[in-house]
Amino acid sequence: MTAxxxxxxxxxxxxxxxxxxxxxxxxxxxxxxxxxxEVHAGECVVLGGPSGAGxxxxxxxxxxxxxxxxxxxxxxxxxxxxxxxxxxxxAILDIRRMTLGYVSQFxxxxxxxxxxxxxxxxxxxxxxxxxxxxERASGLLHALNLPERLWRLPPATFSGGEQQRVNIARGFAxxxxxxxxxxxxxxxxxxxxxxxxxxxxxxxxxxxxxVGIFHDEEVRARVADRxxxxxxxxxxxxx
Amino acid sequence: MISGASRTPLLSARSLAKSYGGRPACQQVSMSIDxxxxxxxxxxxxxxxxxxxxxxxxxxxxxxxxxRYRMRDxxxxxxxxxxxxxxxxxxxxxxxxxxxxxxxxxxxxxxxxGNIGERLMAVGDRHYGxxxxxxxxxxxxxxxxxxxxxxxxTAYSGGMRQRLQIARNLVTSPRLVFMDEPTGGLDVSVQAxxxxxxxxxxxxxxxxxxxxTHDLAVARLLSHRIIVxxxxxxxxxGLTDRVLDDPQAPYTQLLVSSVLAA
Numbered sequence: 001m002t003a004x005x006x007x008x009x010x011x012x013x014x015x016x017x018x019x020x021x022x023x024x025x026x027x028x029x030x031x032x033x034x035x036x037x038e039v040h041a042g043e044c045v046v047l048g049g050p051s052g053a054g055x056x057x058x059x060x061x062x063x064x065x066x067x068x069x070x071x072x073x074x075x076x077x078x079x080x081x082x083x084x085x086x087x088x089x090x091a092i093l094d095i096r097r098m099t100l101g102y103v104s105q106f107x108x109x110x111x112x113x114x115x116x117x118x119x120x121x122x123x124x125x126x127x128x129x130x131x132x133x134x135e136r137a138s139g140l141l142h143a144l145n146l147p148e149r150l151w152r153l154p155p156a157t158f159s160g161g162e163q164q165r166v167n168i169a170r171g172f173a174x175x176x177x178x179x180x181x182x183x184x185x186x187x188x189x190x191x192x193x194x195x196x197x198x199x200x201x202x203x204x205x206x207x208x209x210x211v212g213i214f215h216d217e218e219v220r221a222r223v224a225d226r227x228x229x230x231x232x233x234x235x236x237x238x239x
Numbered sequence: 240m241i242s243g244a245s246r247t248p249l250l251s252a253r254s255l256a257k258s259y260g261g262r263p264a265c266q267q268v269s270m271s272i273d274x275x276x277x278x279x280x281x282x283x284x285x286x287x288x289x290x291x292x293x294x295x296x297x298x299x300x301x302x303x304x305x306x307r308y309r310m311r312d313x314x315x316x317x318x319x320x321x322x323x324x325x326x327x328x329x330x331x332x333x334x335x336x337x338x339x340x341x342x343x344x345x346x347x348x349x350x351x352x353g354n355i356g357e358r359l360m361a362v363g364d365r366h367y368g369x370x371x372x373x374x375x376x377x378x379x380x381x382x383x384x385x386x387x388x389x390x391x392x393t394a395y396s397g398g399m400r401q402r403l404q405i406a407r408n409l410v411t412s413p414r415l416v417f418m419d420e421p422t423g424g425l426d427v428s429v430q431a432x433x434x435x436x437x438x439x440x441x442x443x444x445x446x447x448x449x450x451x452t453h454d455l456a457v458a459r460l461l462s463h464r465i466i467v468x469x470x471x472x473x474x475x476x477g478l479t480d481r482v483l484d485d486p487q488a489p490y491t492q493l494l495v496s497s498v499l500a501a
Contacts, residue, residue, distance in 0.1 A: 022489035023496055064478060066485040089464050089478040090273065110438075110460065111431035 008076060009178050009209035010039040010062070015071035015085075017057055018235060030235030031057045035071065037228050041177070044200065044210035044223050049230035055213045058230065059180050061085075062211060063102045064092040075100060075178065097125050102180045103171030105187075107163040109156045115166045116141065116151040122174030133173070140169035144195050160187050172199050179203070181212030185219050197222055247309050249274050249415060249447050255294050255304035264290040266471045268304075274414060275445040279462035279479065281452060281494070287471035289419060292451045296336060296417045297326055311414075331361045335408030335416035339423045341400035345392045345407065351378060352388040354407050362411055377406040381436060398429035402436060409440065415447045422457060434460055455498055459483055467491050 015035035021027045032054040039045045047055040060066035062073055064084050073084040077099045084092060096102075101122065110118065116137050123133035141151055144165040150158065155166050164187045171179060185193045193216070200210060200223055214220040220227070248271035257265040265287045272278050280288045293299035295306055297318045306318045311333055321329070330336070338344040345354050355374035356364075364370055375385045381402035392400050401421060408416060421437065422430040438461055441448055452458055458465055458479060465482045467475040467490065475488040486492045 019485075020487075022492045060484070065480050067477075067481060067487060089481075090276070092478055093463055110435070112435040 007040040007042075008038060008081075009041050009043075010076070010211065011072070011074040011081070012037050012058075012062070013072045013074070015058070015061065015068055015073060016235065017054070017061060017066065017069045032230065032233040033070075033235040035230075035233040039178070039209045039211055041207040041209050042204050043225045044204060044212065046220055046224040046227045047211070047213050047230050048220075048227045049232075053230040054233065054235075055230050056182055059102075059182050059211065059213065063096070063100060063180055065102075097122075097174075099176055100178050100180065101171050101174050101176035103168055103182065103184045105164075105183050107155060107167035107170075109154070109163070111156065112154055114152045115146070115155050115158075118155065118166060119169040119173050122170060122176075126175040128175070136173055137169065140172055140199070141166070143199060144169055144192055161189065161192070164188060165192060168196060168199075172203065177207065178209045178211070181210060181214075183213050183215060185214065185216055193219055246273070247315055248272060249276075250295065250306065250308050250449075252295055252306045253304055255291070255301045255306070257290055257294060257299065257301050263471045265294060265301075268294075268473055270295075270466060270473075270476075272415070272447050272449060274447050276464065277441060277446075277448040277450060277462040279450045279452060279458035279465045280468060281455060281458050281465060282468035282474075283453060283494075285470075286468040288451045288453075288468050290471070291466075291468065292417055292419055292449060295449055296334065297321075297330070298336075308415075331358055332411045333413050333415065335405075335411075335413045337401075337404055337408055337416060337418040337421045339420035341392065341397070341404045344404040345400065347392050350389045350391055351383065351395070351403055354392065354403060355410050358407055358410050373410060374406075377410050378403075380440070381406045382432075396429075397425050398433060401425065401433055405437070405440070409444065409446075412444070413446070415449070418448060418450045420452055421450070422452075422454070437461060455483060455495065467494065 013036050016033040017031040019029040019031065021029065035058060037045065047058060049055060057066055061068045062084065068085045071085060074081040075084055075095060077095050082091065082095060116134065119137035119140060120133040123136050124130065146162060146165050150162065155163050168184050185196050188196065197219065204210065214223065251271035253269050255265055255268040268291055280291055282288045290299065294301050297306065300319065307315050308318060309315045336344065352371055352374040355377050356370040359370050359373060375388055378385055378388060383399055383402055392403055395403060422433050425433065434457065450461060462479045465477065465479045466473055467482065469490050475482055475486065475491045482491060483495055486495050
């Protein structure tokens with residue numbers, strides 16, 4: 001393995017992916033090939049390119065949610081660089097607990113669990129003491145302007161924007177050194193978009209690395225240190 | 240942090256096979272589970288998932304292959320080589336088994352308190368007051384009113400019976416619990432409450448769970464890893480969200496795409 005400077009958080013090398021649709025006669029859908037980039041601590045890399053270029057699929061592979069077809073995704077986990085593509089499920093779970101966080105576009109609602117508990121969970125999982133975890137969760141929900149009367153309620157009945165703010169708060173509540181953001185600001189108003197930009201800036205200052213998709217051009221321009229055009233990695237159909 | 244790979248798993252199975260009258264129900268299955276891990280075995284009826292659960296829990300002897308368990312003293316033992324007394328002690332202390340039909344896991348003509356207390360008495364507890372206190376404490380944890388402690392499970396609803404069964408199993412602080420369709424046959428709202436309870440207890444107590452379910456939503460909510468079975472074979476295994484969101488095997492794709500999204 002080549003030597004990487006200490007500030008490296010994530011290295012993607014020669015990453016490729018295609019879907020084989022067995023329900024549709026084994027149709028092969030190429031997604032991306034030969035994806036390569038690096039993300040350093042405290043840096044925000046935004047994936048750009050037209051819809052369908054494979055941006056979301058790349059993020060899902062980084063998180064181990066999609067299986068990579070080829071290549072490597074090396075993540076700094078503690079002092080080691082661990083390849084997500086080859087890691088055992090247990091290792092990936094440990095990486096997700098301590099290193100790699102993911103904010104999806106929608107909250108996956110868990111029945112009966114109050115919003116504040118959903119937000120505090122990643123902090124608790126990372127070993128933060130309960131009082132401190134709940135305090136952190138309150139701070140995040142405050143920053144994202146979720147009315148306090150909603151904190152003890154399960155988010156199932158919340159509006160889309162409220163659910164998404166719970167989702168973002170949860171994403172920022174852990175101890176992760178790398179955060180993957182899949183259009184976190186899509187369903188937010190201007191005030192809360194601003195709040196997310198503020199949360200990101202604070203975390204970048206403490207060395208958190210970001211990889212994300214942001215369709216809103218203003219947000220993108222403000223958060224991105226670099227934009228990578230994913231259409232450069234368009235999959236070429238293998239013979 | 241200790242890495243999972245270098246340690247002996249809590250439970251491991253190698254090349255398990257079982258046939259019924261020449262019809263294979265489980266073929267060449269190998270797996271392992273660590274402390275605090277929830278493993279879901281999913282598949283349709285007849286896939287062999289319940290047979291696998293019974294093999295792993297020693298309720299059924301395999302034709303070939305072996306199941307090993309790391310006992311509380313740290314020594315790994317082959318289940319087939321345990322004496323009957325050792326196997327019984329294991330089943331009523333360090334293991335739990337939650338049946339889909341609560342009547343199989345409870346004594347229906349014994350009070351709720353008695354159902355919980357029985358497991359404690361089996362491990363040598365004799366102090367009546369303490370046993371009753373512990374039983375009351377567990378009823379509260381599974382959200383059953385203490386005023387119902389002297390009622391028999393026959394007077395309980397389906398959801399309450401299931402919660403009582405869980406309390407009875409957890410009272411001896413097992414490290415590994417087997418669950419066979421624990422939410423099967425319950426109303427949806429009752430199911431949600433039970434799932435939430437199981438999720439909380441598993442996380443708080445750091446339990447290892449082998450969970451058999453045909454319900455992929457239950458597997459997604461509760462499990463870390465998943466084993467997909469069909470006709471006695473393991474079709475696909477991996478991280479639960481990976482298998483459900485990016486299934487590789489044709490059968491897993493069929494299974495996942497057949498579920499109606501709510």
